[in-house]
Amino acid sequence: MRRGASWFSIAAIGLGLAFLYLPIAILVIYSFNASRLVTVWAGWSTRWYVELFHDQAMLDAAWISLRVGLLSATVATILGTLAALALVRMGRFRGRLLFSGMIYAPLILPEVITGLSLLLLFVAASIDRGFWTIVIAHITLTVGFVTVIVQARLLGFDRSIEEAAMDLGAPPVKTFFTITLPLIAPAVAAGWMLAFALSLDDLVIASFTTGPGATTLPIRIYSEVRLGVKPEINAICTIMVAVVAIGVIAASLLSKLRGEDRPAMPVPGAI
Amino acid sequence: MRTAEANSGRRPKAGGSGGASGSGRLLVRFEAVTKRFSGSAAVERLSLDIHEGEFFALLGPSGCGKTTLLRMLAGFETPDEGRILLDGKDISGVPPYRRPVNMMFQSYALFPHLNVEHNIAFGLKQESLPKAEIAARVKEALALVRLEGLQHRKPHQLSGGQRQRVALARCLVKRPRVLLLDEPLAALDRRLREDTRFELVDLQAKLGLTFIIVTHDQEEAMSLADRIGVMDHGRLVQVATPPEIYEQPNSRWVAQFVGDVNMIEGKVVSAGADGALIDSAVGRLRVKQAGDAKAGDMVAIALRPEKLRISCEQPASEENRIAGQVWDIGYLGDMSVYQVKTDAGVTIKASTANMTRLIERPITWDDRVWLSFDADAGVVLTR
Known part of the structure; x- marks a missing residue:
């Protein structure tokens, strides 16, 4: 059946993959470089990983980033799911357009502006900047992404399934938790993962809203790189790539498993 | 017929x-x-x-x-x-x-993440019934719709007919x-x-x-x-x-929505206990079922195609006899539908059951035929 790929498609795939992954491959390879100089290859070594685990400042920053990511992604997922439900299920309520516009604004607003306006808000409200201000800022940043993902899933949802649950005696709240939520779970999980990833690699908004004692990993890496790229940075970036890759693979496996639950196209009369 | x-x-x-x-x-x-x-x-x-x-x-x-x-x-x-x-x-x-009250939806609305058993049990669980009773009633419902042995399947693993029966069982189990x-x-x-x-x-x-x-x-x-x-x-x-x-x-409207019908428009000449005489484009017709039609009313005679006789010979009785020519024949296997163009230019449908295997039809295209019907075959509609 397969006719063998043409030269053109092989070249297109090769170039595309190289364009996407060559920088990452180089980063990973050089993280195992024995040399102190980033650009000179001096054989394989894991010394930068060992050194990394002795760099307390870097570890602290990673821990803060992780906590910010977990917290903000979770809150953003709850708020974003509720917003998506409101947009899809409540019909045409007053101010719907304004509401959806405001939900989506952080998606297209330049991060610098989001960061600056949040900074002004925190200053005006005289809130001490630190861990919590970053969490709040990251919720603002990511809630729109969750809404978009969950909304797409809700739009493709057969409303009569919920009606059937209510018809069979389940009150609305119970219907949501026993029927709706399990069915939109893949989208909610994907929204959470995206929110977590966005929070983890955000530099701009975090630098606007951070305060003393709340240095996230991207801020830390950026400040170190300004003094020159150390092989240690390559090592931590490699770890981040690995974490993200594992997350993406897990998510796709999860959605594949979930996909089997989805109703197949009805086969007329097949019995 | x-x-x-x-x-x-x-x-x-x-x-x-x-x-x-x-x-x-x-x-x-x-x-x-x-x-x-x-x-x-x-x-x-x-x-x-x-x-x-x-x-x-x-x-x-x-x-x-x-x-x-x-x-x-x-x-x-x-x-x-x-x-x-x-x-x-x-x-x-x-x-x-x-x-x-329970409803079976057109799309069946089965819960895709639950198997057949849990789909059917869903409604009973909402009533907080004891587990044993739920299990017994689900089993009973499965037997009722002949789905025993499929209780662990997910909806997407079922055929259309099976899904329909799950949806039915899910409602019935609620009594x-x-x-x-x-x-x-x-x-x-x-x-x-x-x-x-x-x-x-x-x-x-x-x-x-x-x-x-x-x-x-x-x-x-x-x-x-x-x-x-x-x-x-x-x-x-x-x-x-x-x-x-x-x-x-x-x-x-009802006559035309339900089943096939010939509508013959006409004017009531006289109406009495034994029906109404109606002047129509195909001649004077007598219909027993005249309802509240009065002389002078513009009415329609609704005549089902299967209640019309079609023959090549002229019927003896002059009553309700219409002459025409076969315009088209729809052969449906069990029956044939003849479209007859009357001499007055009105097309009337008549259907007959094909009781014998007639490869050579007695009536064929362009034949001169007679349509006739009994006085109680049709009904007069005023609305």
Whole structure:
């Protein structure tokens, strides 16, 4: 059946993959470089990983980033799911357009502006900047992404399934938790993962809203790189790539498993 | 000949619970119910009584408001005006999850993440019944719809017919006061649809439940229901038994919507106890079923094609005799439909059952033929 790929498609795939992954491959390879100089290859070594685990400042920053990511992604997922439900299920309520516009604004607003306006808000409200201000800022940043993902899933949802649950005696709240939520779970999980990833690699908004004692990993890496790229940075970036890759693979496996639950196209009369 | 009596109506039920005569206790009453969607009325001042143990069909073209009516009874829509009574109590304020009414959705609406067993048990779990009772009732329901052995399958692993039966079992297991079925057979193919029809009738008779079915398929309504409510534009046009709907339509619209019909327009010359004489384009015709037609009225004679005789020889009786020429023949296997162009230029359809294997038809294209019918074959419609 397969006719063998043409030269053109092989070249297109090769170039595309190289364009996407060559920088990452180089980063990973050089993280195992024995040399102190980033650009000179001096054989394989894991010394930068060992050194990394002795760099307390870097570890602290990673821990803060992780906590910010977990917290903000979770809150953003709850708020974003509720917003998506409101947009899809409540019909045409007053101010719907304004509401959806405001939900989506952080998606297209330049991060610098989001960061600056949040900074002004925190200053005006005289809130001490630190861990919590970053969490709040990251919720603002990511809630729109969750809404978009969950909304797409809700739009493709057969409303009569919920009606059937209510018809069979389940009150609305119970219907949501026993029927709706399990069915939109893949989208909610994907929204959470995206929110977590966005929070983890955000530099701009975090630098606007951070305060003393709340240095996230991207801020830390950026400040170190300004003094020159150390092989240690390559090592931590490699770890981040690995974490993200594992997350993406897990998510796709999860959605594949979930996909089997989805109703197949009805086969007329097949019995 | 395919007579209406043979392909419609049902064997009278043993035990006499409900049925065509409406002898059962009053169960559901719609009282001047109106429902509007953005200004236009989907259901308009509709009143209807449905009795216990009855199999009632709401029949009408799409968009006539029949599904809206059903959804109001299930509780998914609230009437703008009027009341809906169940067992004599107004249920307008009762949410769908507290109504003793269950609905089978057109899409079946099975829960895709639950297997057959859990789909069926879902409604019972909401009633917080003991586990043993739930298990027993689910088992019973599985047996009722012949799905034993499939209880661990997910909906996407079932065929269309099996899914339909899961949806049915999921409703039946709740033992509802009224079971609502929204186009239950529309998604099945023809052969399966016919088999399922008989199963539904059996099930309803066996359980003695009240069924209300919504359908746009008149054959389905005819074969299933004790009574049919024909709907158009949010109103009930006629409520009657299947034979009455077919043989005694109360308006041109019903006659044309249900089954095939010839409409012969004419003017009443005289009307009396033995029927009416009507002057039409095909001559003077006599029809016994004249209703309230008076001399001078412009009326239509509704004549089912199977009630017309077609022959090459001139019938002896002069009454209700129309001469014409065969214009077209539709051969359907079991029967043939002849389109006859009368000398007056009107086309009339007549159908005959093909009782013998006639490869050479006695009547063929362009033959001169005579159409005739008995005085009690047609019905005069004033509306």
